[in-house]
Amino acid sequence: EGLTKSEVSQISEAFTRYAGNEMEIDILDLGKALRWLGINMPFEMQSVLASKVDLDGSGKISERELRKMVRMTREEDYRCMLKAFQQQDAGHSGVVTAEQALAAWQAVEHERCVQGSKLLKGTTTTFEDELQGTDGLDLDAFLATGLEYLKKTRHQSTESGVSEKEQAHLRAMFERFDEDDSGSISFTELANLIREMFPVLDEESRPKLHAMMREVDRNSHGSLDFQDFTLIIRQFLDLQGEVEQRREAKAIAASGFAASEVQDFRELFHANDEDQDEELTWNEIRRLMSSVVRLGSSEVTALHRAFQVAKGINPDVAEAQRRKTTMSMSSNPESWNTPGGSLNFPEFLLLMRNLVDSNFGNMSSHLGSKARTSNG
Numbered sequence: 053e054g055l056t057k058s059e060v061s062q063i064s065e066a067f068t069r070y071a072g073n074e075m076e077i078d079i080l081d082l083g084k085a086l087r088w089l090g091i092n093m094p095f096e097m098q099s100v101l102a103s104k105v106d107l108d109g110s111g112k113i114s115e116r117e118l119r120k121m122v123r124m125t126r127e128e129d130y131r132c133m134l135k136a137f138q139q140q141d142a143g144h145s146g147v148v149t150a151e152q153a154l155a156a157w158q159a160v161e162h163e164r165c166v167q168g169s170k171l172l173k174g175t176t177t178t179f180e181d182e183l184q185g186t187d188g189l190d191l192d193a194f195l196a197t198g199l200e201y202l203k204k205t206r207h208q209s210t211e212s213g214v215s216e217k218e219q220a221h222l223r224a225m226f227e228r229f230d231e232d233d234s235g236s237i238s239f240t241e242l243a244n245l246i247r248e249m250f251p252v253l254d255e256e257s258r259p260k261l262h263a264m265m266r267e268v269d270r271n272s273h274g275s276l277d278f279q280d281f282t283l284i285i286r287q288f289l290d291l292q293g294e295v296e297q298r299r300e301a302k303a304i305a306a307s308g309f310a311a312s313e314v315q316d317f318r319e320l321f322h323a324n325d326e327d328q329d330e331e332l333t334w335n336e337i338r339r340l341m342s343s344v345v346r347l348g349s350s351e352v353t354a355l356h357r358a359f360q361v362a363k364g365i366n367p368d369v370a371e372a373q374r375r376k377t378t379m380s381m382s383s384n385p386e387s388w389n390t391p392g393g394s395l396n397f398p399e400f401l402l403l404m405r406n407l408v409d410s411n412f413g414n415m416s417s418h419l420g421s422k423a424r425t426s427n428g
Contacts, residue, residue, distance in 0.1 A: 054123050062089060063122055067115040076112035083293045085118065091125055095296040096330050096397050100322060101125075103315050126199075133198045136160045137191055147190050150183045157198060219282065226281050236275040246288065256298070260291055303398030307405040314401065321400050331394035334359060337403070345413030354412065362395055362403035 055063070066088045070081040077085060083098055093101075101124055105117040113121070136156040140148045148156065157179040179201055183189075189197065227233075229241045237245070276284070304314055324340045325332055332340070334356070341347060341355055357367040395403060407415060 054126065055119060059122070060119065063119050064115060067118050071115070076110065076114050077118075078112050079293075079297060082113050082118070082121075084290060086121070087289070089122065091122065093125075095293055095300075096318070096322070099300075100318055103318070109311065129199065129202055130195065132160050133195055134191070137194050141191075147188050148194065149188045150186050153183055153186075153189050153194055153197075154180055156194065160198065222282055222285060223278065226278050234275075236277045237281065238275050242276060242281070242284070256295075299396075299398050303401045307401045309401065309405070317401060317404055318397065321397050331396050332400060333394045337395065337400075341407075341413070345415050347413070351413055355407075358403055358406045358410075358412070359395070361406060362399045363393075364399075 066085040067077065069088060070085045071077045079099065079102060082102060083095070086093065086098065101121050102113055102117075104124070105120040106113060107117075133156075136159040137148065137153075139159065140152040140156045161179070179198075183197070225245060226237065229237050229245050307314075309317065320340070321332065324336050326336060337359055338347070338352065338355065345351065347355070360367045406412075
């Protein structure tokens with residue numbers, strides 16, 4: 053399957069760690085296993101890959117399917133590096149300078165960080181160390197250096213399941229909140245930091261988070277040192293995965309779409325998520341729909357109202373507030389800056405349910421099976 057014996061052994065260890073005596077793991081334990089392997093990816097990207105390897109549609113992943121997922125991430129690493137190299141090799145000479153190689157890697161790291169762990173955003177790369185003493189690299193050397201570097205960083209995990217690179221970023225965040233340099237932060241400071249990192253948390257999860265904090269704090273007398281801090285962040289990421297899974301399951305049930313339709317819409321969602329931030333902005337939604345149906349001014353207005361409904365915004369209240377705020381604002385929907393102006397995948401599913409049910413712009417004739425209602 054394109055994996056070394058060492059990688060297969062590590063995957064087996066990760067699978068056993070979370071599957072126990074079971075033959076498969078669910079989507080939440082899948083995320084934990086991937087993170088234990090040093091592979092961080094958003095819940096949505098994880099769901100896309102899982103659906104591609106879960107050929108029996110069980111909703112769970114076997115050890116063999118986990119190996120396939122890991123191999124697919126390696127292929128995506130390769131694709132990303134090839135694209136970055138070619139962008140720097142404008143003359144098609146097949147060789148880039150060390151400076152160009154570093155610029156190419158920064159592009160790789162940006163894309164893979166955005167698609168991977170949000171904890172990695174804003175961190176710096178040490179890929180430059182790999183280029184010491186090198187004047188230039190051809191494509192094979194660049195790929196080999198990059199793959200080795202990714203392998204090295206992914207396998208450098210701490211006992212808390214946080215890689216050295218993530219740990220360095222968490223250390224910087226911890227120190228920013230540790231204003232008195234005491235080596236610890238209070239629960240109040242931790243709460244502020246968590247709100248900054250993860251602004252969305254449902255009511256069902258708050259008791260679990262409080263229980264986590266009590267458990268972590270049982271020997272820390274009201275404050276957390278860095279080890280406590282990394283532990284609770286690791287647990288909180290797992291908790292956030294539960295929140296995202298519940299939100300998506302509710303949206304799927306409410307939409308009434310069949311599993312195959314959900315997968316089709318998931319692929320459509322990701323194909324139009326230009327910045328890979330797991331959300332579609334109003335402009336991205338408008339561009340997507342303009343490729344399916346003709347959008348005149350009345351269609352744009354109707355689409356914008358449906359967008360707001362999917363976001364949980366009352367269009368009439370929003371319009372009244374807009375008029376009250378400013379009378380000079382353009383009435384052209386293309387110029388609107390929607391409050392909370394982006395949809396995650398569950399919200400996107402609800403938007404598509406609305407548009408399919410109303411046969412927006414006669415879209416059923418364009419989307420085929422995806423536009424057929426599943427509610428009967």
